[in-house]
Amino acid sequence: xxxxxxxxxxxxxxxxxxxxxxxxxxxxxxxxxxxxxxxxxxxxxxxxxxxxxxxxxxxxxxxxxxxxxxxxxxxxxxxxxxxxxxxxxxxxxxxxxxxxxxxxxxxxxxxxxxxxxxxxxxxxxxxxxxxxxxxxxxxxxxxxxxxxxxxxxxxxxxxxxxxxxxxxxxxxxxxxxxxxxxxxxxxxxxxxxxxxxxxxxxxxxxxxxxxxxxxxxxxxxxxxxxxxxxxxxxxxxxxxxxxxxxxxxxxxxxxxxxxxxxxxxxxxxxxxxxxxxxxxxxxxxxxxxxxxxxxxxxxxxxxxxx
Amino acid sequence: xxxxxxxxxxxxxxxxxxxxxxxxxxxxxxxxxxxxxxxxxxxxxxxxxxxxxxxxxxxxxxxxxxxxxxxxxxxxxxxxxxxxxxxxxxxxxxxxxxxxxxxxxxxxxxxxxxxxxxxxxxxxxxxxxxxxxxxxxxxxxxxxxxxxxxxxxxxxxxxxxxxxxxxxxxxxxxxxxxxxxxxxxxxxxxxxxxxxxxxxxxxxxxxxxxxxxxxxxxxxxxxxxxxxxxx
Numbered sequence: 001x002x003x004x005x006x007x008x009x010x011x012x013x014x015x016x017x018x019x020x021x022x023x024x025x026x027x028x029x030x031x032x033x034x035x036x037x038x039x040x041x042x043x044x045x046x047x048x049x050x051x052x053x054x055x056x057x058x059x060x061x062x063x064x065x066x067x068x069x070x071x072x073x074x075x076x077x078x079x080x081x082x083x084x085x086x087x088x089x090x091x092x093x094x095x096x097x098x099x100x101x102x103x104x105x106x107x108x109x110x111x112x113x114x115x116x117x118x119x120x121x122x123x124x125x126x127x128x129x130x131x132x133x134x135x136x137x138x139x140x141x142x143x144x145x146x147x148x149x150x151x152x153x154x155x156x157x158x159x160x161x162x163x164x165x166x167x168x169x170x171x172x173x174x175x176x177x178x179x180x181x182x183x184x185x186x187x188x189x190x191x192x193x194x195x196x197x198x199x200x201x202x203x204x205x206x207x208x209x210x211x212x213x214x215x216x217x218x219x220x221x222x223x224x225x226x227x228x229x230x231x232x233x234x235x236x237x238x239x240x241x242x243x244x245x246x247x248x249x250x251x252x253x254x255x256x257x258x259x260x261x262x263x264x265x266x267x268x269x270x271x272x273x274x275x276x277x278x279x280x281x282x283x284x285x286x287x288x289x290x291x292x293x294x295x296x297x298x299x300x301x302x303x304x305x306x
Numbered sequence: 307x308x309x310x311x312x313x314x315x316x317x318x319x320x321x322x323x324x325x326x327x328x329x330x331x332x333x334x335x336x337x338x339x340x341x342x343x344x345x346x347x348x349x350x351x352x353x354x355x356x357x358x359x360x361x362x363x364x365x366x367x368x369x370x371x372x373x374x375x376x377x378x379x380x381x382x383x384x385x386x387x388x389x390x391x392x393x394x395x396x397x398x399x400x401x402x403x404x405x406x407x408x409x410x411x412x413x414x415x416x417x418x419x420x421x422x423x424x425x426x427x428x429x430x431x432x433x434x435x436x437x438x439x440x441x442x443x444x445x446x447x448x449x450x451x452x453x454x455x456x457x458x459x460x461x462x463x464x465x466x467x468x469x470x471x472x473x474x475x476x477x478x479x480x481x482x483x484x485x486x487x488x489x490x491x492x493x494x495x496x497x498x499x500x501x502x503x504x505x506x507x508x509x510x511x512x513x514x515x516x517x518x519x520x521x522x523x524x525x526x527x528x529x530x531x532x533x534x535x536x537x
Contacts (some may be wrong), residue, residue: 014349113346114361134361136346137447141460150447155362247457253464261471262348268475272482280409283488284502292505292512293316296309299516 011120013112025122029189030162030173032097033199033227034237035208036183039064039078039095046178047076050163072151075099075160076175079238096226096237097175097184100147100160102126104220107246108157110254111142117157124189124223125162133157142254144219144244162223192225199227218245309501309515311522316501318515320493325385329494331378335371336477342368343470369446376439383432389419390429395510396422416509427480434473441466 009019048055053073058066064080076099083092106126109118117132118139128139128148135155139148148157163173171177172186185195196213203211212231215221226240234240309318321329342364345354355364398415400422405413414421420428444454444462454462484490489503504512 014352016349113349113352115349115352117361132361134355134365135448136365137445137451137459138463140447140451141456141463146456150451155366155448247460249457249460249464253460253467257464257467257471258348261467262350264471265474265478268478272478275407276482276486279407279486281488282409282411282486284500284506286502288506289315289500289502292501295505295509295512296316296501296516296520299513300309300520303517303519 008122009119010122010124011106011109012116013109013118014115023122027122027124027189028162028167028186028223029124029192030102030176030224031185031187031192031196031227032224033183033185033196034094034096035199035203035211035227035229036181037078037095037097038181038183039080039093040180041066041078042178042180043097043175043184044074044076044078046174047160048073050166050174051075051161070098070147070149070159072149072153072158075158081236081238083236092229094230094237096240098147098238100126100162100224101145101219101244102160102162102223103144104222105246107142107144107219107250108139108148108159109142110246111138111250113138121164123167125164125167126223127161127164128157128159130154130156142246142250144241144246160224189221189223196225196227203227203229214240216241216244218243308518309512309520310498311520311524313524317498318501318504318512319498321497323497325382326494326497328378328382328385332375332382335375335378339368339371339375340470340474340477342371347467347470366448369442369448372439372442376435379431379435386428390425392422392425393418396425399423400426411506416513417507417511418514419508419511421507423479423483427476427483430476431473431480434469434476437469438466438473441469 008023008025012019047053053075055067055071055073058068060066061068065077067074067077070077076097079096079098081094081096083094084090085092102125104124106118106120109120109126112118113136114132114134117129117134118126119129120126133156135150135157137150137157139157140146140150148159150157163171163175166173173184176184176186185192187195193213193215200211200213208229210232211227211229214226214228214231214234226234226237228234228237228240230236234242309316338358341354342358344351345358345361345364346352346368352361355361358364358367395415395417399417402414403423405411406423441462443450445459445466447459451459484494487507489500490507493499501512504515
């Protein structure tokens with residue numbers, strides 16, 4: 001994707017200034033109600049279709065997951081989990097639509113070394129700007145959800161754009177438009193939170209007492225949220241992290257190390273320069289030249305003797 | 307390796323051509339690595355990527371430069387390692403590092419081809435190049451992205467960054483010493499140093515070289531009157 005809303009950046013990768021807020025956008029969000037999902041993969045097909053992507057024909061390993069993981073072409077993926085609920089004894093089929101969560105505090109953007117390759121719009125969408133992407137894979141390490149994939153064809157990173165091109169012209173993302181059960185809805189973040197509450201109330205009334213929303217605070221909240229019937233155990237849903245955070249190692253690498261490293265090298269170079277022009281010059285004296293001649297004669301004579 | 311009495315001065319061979327060529331391959335690849343690595347290390351230095359034809363080219367080139375550095379340093383290591391084993395005199399010499407910095411070398415013990423600080427630089431570079439190469443493989447995403455877990459790659463990144471900073475500090479010391487100690491640069495450009503330089507900084511080495519034999523390339527008269535006492 002290119003940076004479509006050129007004036008509406010909230011954050012730009014590898015850039016220290018915060019761009020001025022020209023227009024004030026609503027924060028948007030996609031709400032995925034896992035309890036309503038029937039696993040039809042219409043969202044996956046719509047994503048490929050809208051973004052004009054093709055996935056290679058895969059192979060069956062006994063799971064409905066197809067392909068088996070996110071790829072540079074598959075930006076959203078239905079992940080199927082069969083879970084036996086120990087309380088009810090029921091077999092539950094947990095289907096989660098995986099993809100970029102569009103974190104308020106995006107680890108990919110923090111890790112990215114290329115100015116403007118990852119941007120966050122004022123509406124909360126985190127987007128990869130391919131023309132600035134250098135294919136280093138740092139975003140992969142920054143992401144707490146293991147989402148970005150680097151294409152071996154053009155060495156650029158790809159992930160869900162939340163259909164930033166559609167959203168910028170007032171359309172809902174392709175997956176939300178295609179969903180036949182209304183499990184995927186799209187709107188302002190506030191509206192989605194309010195709507196989610198009605199779903200949670202409904203689920204609780206039907207016996208899912210731990211139903212809740214997944215909007216993890218460790219990454220500042222996300223602009224893709226889930227309604228989960230078992231919100232107390234998100235890891236049931238194909239390993240959705242309980243409390244996702246940007247890795248402390250990444251924070252240290254992109255924080256203290258970056259500044260301390262620059263400072264250390266800068267001070268060392270400056271000290272060397274100043275010492276070089278101030279300190280007494282370390283040069284060979286004429287006396288030493290003469291003494292050297294004497295020593296060479298002595299040692300050469302000794303060498304001849306042995 | 308030889309001490310030569312020439313018309314104008316006495317020189318001591320320090321590095322043959324093969325070592326000098328190899329040293330400069332190492333030095334140039336290291337400088338290019340520092341520039342391309344700095345571009346990826348801090349956004350304020352990203353502009354350096356234009357030296358390599360843009361960010362994507364910098365990303366693609368940097369690891370290959372690392373391979374060049376590893377190969378040329380490996381040869382350099384073999385060429386130099388036998389002179390770099392630590393001796394007691396190096397510990398004594400290091401105790402006088404203040405005298406070195408203030409230019410009072412007359413207080414220092416006689417030393418061989420390398421002094422303690424040079425040996426420390428040699429071994430630190432060896433260690434850091436190995437660390438940088440190993441962690442560099444871990445974060446070489448194009449070829450090794452699938453070979454390491456994301457968590458391993460995160461640690462690879464931070465260790466690579468810290469080792470690179472340490473490497474730059476060592477390199478600054480190394481380059482600085484080459485400039486500050488006058489006459490040193492000739493060792494790596496022309497391959498030889500003056501007799502006085504060898505006497506002042508590496509007297510044991512000069513003794514050893516002189517004992518091996520002196521090549522007299524002077525025409526008659528044999529010695530200019532102002533050089534050295536008569537035998």
